[in-house]
Amino acid sequence: MDETLKLAQEALAAAERANFVANNTWMLVATVLVFIMHLGFATLESGFVQRKNVVNILFKNVMIVTIGILSYYLIGFGLMYPGVEGEYLSFGGFGLNPPAGDAGSINYADGNYTYYTDFIFQGMFAATCCTIVSGAVAERIKLIPFLFFCLFFVSFSYPITGYWKWGLGWLDAKGFYDFAGSTLVHSVGGWGALAGAILLGPRTGKYTSKGIKPIPGHSMPLAAVGVFLLWFGWFGFNGGSVLSADPDAVSFVFVSTSLAAAAGGIGAFIISKIVYKAFDLGMVLNGVLGGLVGITASADGVSIPSAILIGFIAGILIPLSVNFFDRIKIDDPVGATSVHLVCGIWGTIAVALFGNYDEGVGTWSAQLLGIAAIGAFTFTFAFLLFYLIKVIVGIRVDKEEEIQGLDSGEHQAVAYQ
Amino acid sequence: MDETLKLAQEALAAAERANFVANNTWMLVATVLVFIMHLGFATLESGFVQRKNVVNILFKNVMIVTIGILSYYLIGFGLMYPGVEGEYLSFGGFGLNPPAGDAGSINYADGNYTYYTDFIFQGMFAATCCTIVSGAVAERIKLIPFLFFCLFFVSFSYPITGYWKWGLGWLDAKGFYDFAGSTLVHSVGGWGALAGAILLGPRTGKYTSKGIKPIPGHSMPLAAVGVFLLWFGWFGFNGGSVLSADPDAVSFVFVSTSLAAAAGGIGAFIISKIVYKAFDLGMVLNGVLGGLVGITASADGVSIPSAILIGFIAGILIPLSVNFFDRIKIDDPVGATSVHLVCGIWGTIAVALFGNYDEGVGTWSAQLLGIAAIGAFTFTFAFLLFYLIKVIVGIRVDKEEEIQGLDSGEHQAVAYQ
Amino acid sequence: MDETLKLAQEALAAAERANFVANNTWMLVATVLVFIMHLGFATLESGFVQRKNVVNILFKNVMIVTIGILSYYLIGFGLMYPGVEGEYLSFGGFGLNPPAGDAGSINYADGNYTYYTDFIFQGMFAATCCTIVSGAVAERIKLIPFLFFCLFFVSFSYPITGYWKWGLGWLDAKGFYDFAGSTLVHSVGGWGALAGAILLGPRTGKYTSKGIKPIPGHSMPLAAVGVFLLWFGWFGFNGGSVLSADPDAVSFVFVSTSLAAAAGGIGAFIISKIVYKAFDLGMVLNGVLGGLVGITASADGVSIPSAILIGFIAGILIPLSVNFFDRIKIDDPVGATSVHLVCGIWGTIAVALFGNYDEGVGTWSAQLLGIAAIGAFTFTFAFLLFYLIKVIVGIRVDKEEEIQGLDSGEHQAVAYQ
Amino acid sequence: MKKIEAIVRASKFEEVVEALAKDDIHFLTFYEVKGYGHQKGESRSYRGTVYDVGYIARIKLEIIVSEDFVQAAIHAIETAAKTGEKGDGLIYVSALEQTINIRTGNSGSDAINS
């Protein structure tokens, strides 16, 4: 009977371990899926830029990932998850400081994942915000100044606002809700993109006296590959944000995310046909992304029909927003502001509109406060940072180089031989 | 002692939960893998079409996924899994109706996956059948009529025949066996492809008085990327069709699937060298796909040597079949009919030849009946649907547009700048 | 009370099963990730070769995978894991011989994975060594002779040296340590690459009287896609080499691997800027790969700062090594020798420098012995094999064909239309 | 010897080559060009903006023939390349002072009949 007790205890321990292993495995798979989103961005952006700037955009995307992960290791993680609640700013220390023994393992997050899993999953998100910026400032920004921007943006701006909500800072206390980062990741990137696009000004020849002169991307296949890869990665981005492998939650998130993405594509398809009289691949691709960004804030807490509606509206917003930014002469070669900023804001509002969360969570006031606070902070941070760099070393390549292309200018190379 | 009992019960519950989490996680990973097959198809098909039709094929592939998932949500799932056995046709209702509580969760499928997992895994399969069609009708079909075809094909034809077997309809009762869809997915797509290719007729200039004039695809790298991605996704397609993470079954399926794919490549390599005197990349790529399609019906129930043989024969069939369809002047730009229809039928027959299944399952009569019944239904459905669309709005672009390319015609765009 | 005992036993069994399912699922996911590395190599290599040789390199990469998996099934697995310890050479039999019942299942590897999982995971690694070679001998080697080389290299050379360590052969007994294959996979491929590059000689026009004439790759996007996919797959390559889903170990490996890859990119970035005055995309891409290869031997047993240092140094080695091989006129179109051989050796040495392993494991003597023994065996094997093929049928295409390109020569095809 | 240059639609190119062959003109060189002419450029749509690329794509032929083939060649091209729509293109002829076949070294009309 004493035997039996031991056996039962042993069984329970083994069962808890098994749950731990299964949950952690999913979180690691989700990490891998989020990683590949960087390839998604790299291909999407290189597809949407001109042939003469492809090496440059690829170079940036590779560097962003390396810088992003390393700086998140050095500073970002400590800033975003200091382990202090309710603050505006707090720092948990440099590098990784895993709690010893089970405290960093099975007990770190109720048997859902380890300390290292936590870091690497979060670390994969970090670089994303800079990748979003790189698309909007493409084809005219200087390489090194841009990398400097990324270093500071991902080391400070992203983790600080990330702390406010996911690090259980003050915004979380206020009931602000953002499931997987419509605001914390996408809008943040979008605000940075907007700041950069404004300070840089449009590409030479984009807005002429004769009106808008489109500068088409050089490879639609690359762009399409990018969108499929991003959708692919989004299963990890949203599915992993459940922070466990809870079957009900994760499978629900898969469904809401996929249907929203699909609805986004349909929405963009309809509008670009009706309003712009064309079957515009670029629009439909961005519509899918819009749907994904839109559902990201509430993928775990809306009804499926709501998810579809959220995605559909996001898809509709894309062509209108792209057109709007062109009208106000803010030149964004890949449409990052429309996809990540506009749909990110929409998705965060959708939490208040459609979300089924606990009392006081995701309220109108909380959501608007979050959008405003994070928007204000991030835009200011990015704008000042870009501005500083601009006055010190300059951020825009000279006109001759822009016309020749950044590949021959910055890299003495060509993308295709 | 009462304590002990509680503890033991607790342990058992925890253990069952852990099994549930692990199984469901695998099913979700499999879903993600099946999803990326759509990128595989998109790249394969765009690689095999001419430069002037690339935007069009990409556009179609993106739209198919969005339409496929949404329509499967609206109608398909209810038609395919109505929860009624042995029938020819039955409808479980629109949209998603998850059983409440554990009934939709741990008890939904003996702790293997949730209701939502079931839907999204199945939903990813659905669009595939249309993607297969899109390859065969590429470079000459009108966009909107084709999307209409897809809407009806994926909403009705695919789920109805799917119900017959996987939904436990009449064919299942007859002992028809198709593990992961050699017939239910691939042949179904292949029959639709055949119907479309026949009704459309060949591309202008393909079959001249001077004989067959090959119209080479515009990018072999894109095509190769497609095949690798499809193989990659097939691990989820076949591995997920185990409908649990059962280690023995899934790992066996991985081995049989991989070896069949490899053997398919070798088979096509040998034949295209011997018969056609060339190291033909397109053939070898299609040979790998042929091997994958061939093993799909029996990946869980044949010996490994049989799996290799099945794949090898499928690989041999590819060059012969491609050549056959060219001889009878059925023009299929990507070889979809050879890969999915011919090898799908072969794979379904292979069940009877090599399969080790329960008494009365996968018998010759059952397999032939299944092939015939599903073939007859699907071909008729697709043919009539295409025909109806043809007489009402027409399905083929005019010659001038075909020569100019569908990209400038339908999209006023070019794939590469 | 008897009841309770039964219940407790049942619970324990269920819990053990759950652990088994979770572990095996991770190993299968890792297998899928390793598989996609073959696409990574295919795209990387085709990006780095000239337009006129793209079909040829793709063809080789597809054939290598098919040959690799099949030959590993036929012979390789039996040679690499004969189940005999401490030997130099031993053979476990042809094909697959799974132990019956639980012995091949839950008890095969303490409930971590099945026999079939073991085979397929190992099988995915095998082909890699040949893919590495194919890059270095690209643009001038004859197709069939090369495929012959692969057949023997992957059937005998790779599994024999693999047995020495992972098969628990003599090197393992000596305390040699190589976690995931810096030496066993990458250096082995690198030695083969070196042997081939030496015997073939440089591409026509690479080393002229006027000095080195670079022959740039034809598509930087393809090359970049390759590197991202390889990094993606490396999560399975290193993460799967834990041979279980142990949360602590796997998550740690994810972190060390990612940070080393990032540091490798940074290292190559700095050196190529300082020494070669250029923002060289090719170098940064190879730097990332160098970091990955470098950490592969010790990803589970070094501190995170050491992992970063290992990656960083590997990144630094890349430009220097590429330049060194060019100086001694060994022509390697993709830089495979620098990435896989040089960084593979560095990574294996790093085990002795930074590794925290049991007494007598990964000592300087053991590591150097391993590098020397495996290097000597593999280089000799590859050199003799290439040499034999050379004298019998010749290995190099004639100059006219080389200038025309292997695509029109060997395949009567072009990669792009 | 004369040099005949012609700018024609890509969609008509094959017919032109066949027409020339009928008149025993089997040798020619061609390449892709872009042009501005009566026909306005193709209109494209990108990101909700419709625009005109300005130019149109055409194929240019260059044919070296001896005096007595000129009219036949012109006639063949004219009839085969004509659609009557704007954009059909031009033919223009100029005189050559020397023509040498690299392989044979023959010059003049022998340069091309060898």
Next chain:
Amino acid sequence: MKKIEAIVRASKFEEVVEALAKDDIHFLTFYEVKGYGHQKGESRSYRGTVYDVGYIARIKLEIIVSEDFVQAAIHAIETAAKTGEKGDGLIYVSALEQTINIRTGNSGSDAINS
């Protein structure tokens, strides 16, 4: 009729076309060429080696005009294409014996004013 050929910088091409249009020359054909001249080729860097591709990329224009437009065309191109830097390129003019418009069949100067 005359044929004016000009080799200009890609970055100047649009200005040249506009300048010609100002002088009522709306028809022309152009294509991408590479050239060796005073200006040395672009320098490239690959895998740690800096090298010179030798040539530079340029756009070649071909304009068929009647006698009286020649000087205007040359002037327009010269002024619009000039930067003063090495690499500006060349203009050269040759005589045509015949010019036929494929659509109209008109020849001579009517070939291009129709």
Next chain:
Amino acid sequence: MKKIEAIVRASKFEEVVEALAKDDIHFLTFYEVKGYGHQKGESRSYRGTVYDVGYIARIKLEIIVSEDFVQAAIHAIETAAKTGEKGDGLIYVSALEQTINIRTGNSGSDAINS
């Protein structure tokens, strides 16, 4: 001034450029062309069907030289480009009425010696 045009094999192009350089001819323009001639086109294999693309790929050179360089240039090209196999190509020379250097404005032979 004369315009020398030559159609040569891609594999011979570099040798031709070097040969011309030896004769002090450093300036030229070139572009890729396709051609029909004695040599039949490359044969291709796709999906089990072998076919002939018809044309062969070649490089066309365009060299503006003054009278007295013509023979040297022709000779250089002829010898460097010759393989003796079908497909070696052609050289043809025509007269120019004007030549202007855009940068210097010089015309005639000065256009290219500046």
